[in-house]
Amino acid sequence: DTGVSQDPRHKITKRGQNVTFRCDPISEHNRLYWYRQTLGQGPEFLTYFQNEAQLEKSRLLSDRFSAERPKGSFSTLEIQRTEQGDSAMYLCASSRYRGSNEQYFGPGTRLTVT
Amino acid sequence: AQKITQTQPGMFVQEKEAVTLDCTYDTSDQSYGLFWYKQPSSGEMIFLIYQGSYDEQNATEGRYSLNFQKARKSANLVISASQLGDSAMYFCAMREGLSMNRDDKIIFGKGTRLHILP
Numbered sequence: 001d002t003g004v005s006q007d008p009r010h011k012i013t014k015r016g017q018n019v020t021f022r023c024d025p026i027s028e029h030n031r032l033y034w035y036r037q038t039l040g041q042g043p044e045f046l047t048y049f050q051n052e053a054q055l056e057k058s059r060l061l062s063d064r065f066s067a068e069r070p071k072g073s074f075s076t077l078e079i080q081r082t083e084q085g086d087s088a089m090y091l092c093a094s095s096r097y098r099g100s101n102e103q104y105f106g107p108g109t110r111l112t113v114t
Numbered sequence: 115a116q117k118i119t120q121t122q123p124g125m126f127v128q129e130k131e132a133v134t135l136d137c138t139y140d141t142s143d144q145s146y147g148l149f150w151y152k153q154p155s156s157g158e159m160i161f162l163i164y165q166g167s168y169d170e171q172n173a174t175e176g177r178y179s180l181n182f183q184k185a186r187k188s189a190n191l192v193i194s195a196s197q198l199g200d201s202a203m204y205f206c207a208m209r210e211g212l213s214m215n216r217d218d219k220i221i222f223g224k225g226t227r228l229h230i231l232p
Contacts, residue, residue, distance in 0.1 A: 031218060042118075042205045042222030043159070056219065089157060095218075101147055101166070101209075103220060105159035 002026070004106035006092050012112045013082055020078045021109045025094030032075050033103060034067055035091040036060065043091055049075060082113045117141065118206050118223035126229045127196055134181070135191040135226050137206030143167075146210045148189040149220065150180065153203040162204075165189060193228075201230045 005024045013019050025032045030051050035043035046065070047057045051072035061067075064082075069075040079086055089110050093103040119138045127133045139148065150162040165173045165180045173180045181190040193200055207222045 033219070040224070042207070042225050043220075045219040045221070048218060058219075091159065093159070101164045102149070102161040104161065105151075107156070107158045110157075 004092055004094050004104055006090075006106040006109050008109055009107060010110050010112075012114065015082055015084060015113055017082055018078065018080045019082060019111065020076055021090055021092075021111075022074060022076050023092030023094075023106060024074045025092070026104055029094035029096055029104070030072065031095045031103075032069055033093040033095075034075070034077050035093065037089040037091055037108070038087075046077075079111075082111075084113045087111055087113045117221045118208055120206055120223040120226050122226045123224075124227045124229065126231055128231050129198060130195055132192060132194045133196050133200075133228065135193075135204050135206075135228065137189045137191065137223060139187050139189060139206070139208050141187075141208065141210055143210045146208055148180070148182070149207040149209070150178070150189075150191045151205045151207060151222075152200075153205065153225070155202070159205070163191070196230050198230050198232060201228060203227050 007022045033048040034046040037043040045058050046061050047067050049069040052069050064080045067077045089108045091108045093105045095103045117140050146167045148165045152160045152162055163173050163175045163178045163180050165182045172182050177194045179192045203225045205222045205225045207220045209220050
């Protein structure tokens with residue numbers, strides 16, 4: 001049973017560029033979550049999917065951010081026109097909809113905007 | 115208002131001693147779940163333990179136990195016989211609602227950095 005994987009693990013980009021991150025959840029998990037973690041803070045919820053449906057988006061997710069899960073499997077998180085304030089660790093997690101209380105997290109993608 | 119409060123930014127504990135990490139929470143829901151996660155320096159979040167608001171007994175998982183005091187809205191993590199590998203950030207978290215249509219996001223505290231001394 002492979003865990004949640006994220007790609008890339010690190011991304012350095014210049015301000016104004018677009019970036020896209022990928023998350024592959026545990027295969028039988030139908031819920032997928034994105035969180036953002038800045039230095040010295042706990043993760044903050046961004047959005048989550050049940051299968052391909054995006055069920056909730058945080059107000060942290062400005063219109064420069066978009067997330068998709070087109071076939072209910074992997075998900076992508078795109079940030080357009082990156083700003084220095086977007087520098088953070090972006091964490092993906094997955095869980096079963098029923099019967100499971102824990103969310104399993106991936107290793108994260110660390111984004112640095114210069 | 116902060117929903118999860120962890121008042122200890124950092125703690126130093128001697129190896130093999132027990133350690134208690136404090137967590138208080140704020141919710142008006144009757145149904146909710148409480149979690150503890152460990153985050154080593156490598157960055158991944160590792161699930162440790164879960165307590166449901168209706169669970170009558172405190173949750174235990176190996177060396178981890180959750181001291182759940184509902185009236186005080188407290189959910190402290192106790193690690194027995196600490197080991198050097200326990201050095202990490204520890205996050206307390208809450209999910210509100212336990213129904214099938216629950217809001218599934220987890221709200222995290224700011225964490226406590228635990229240092230185990232040899």
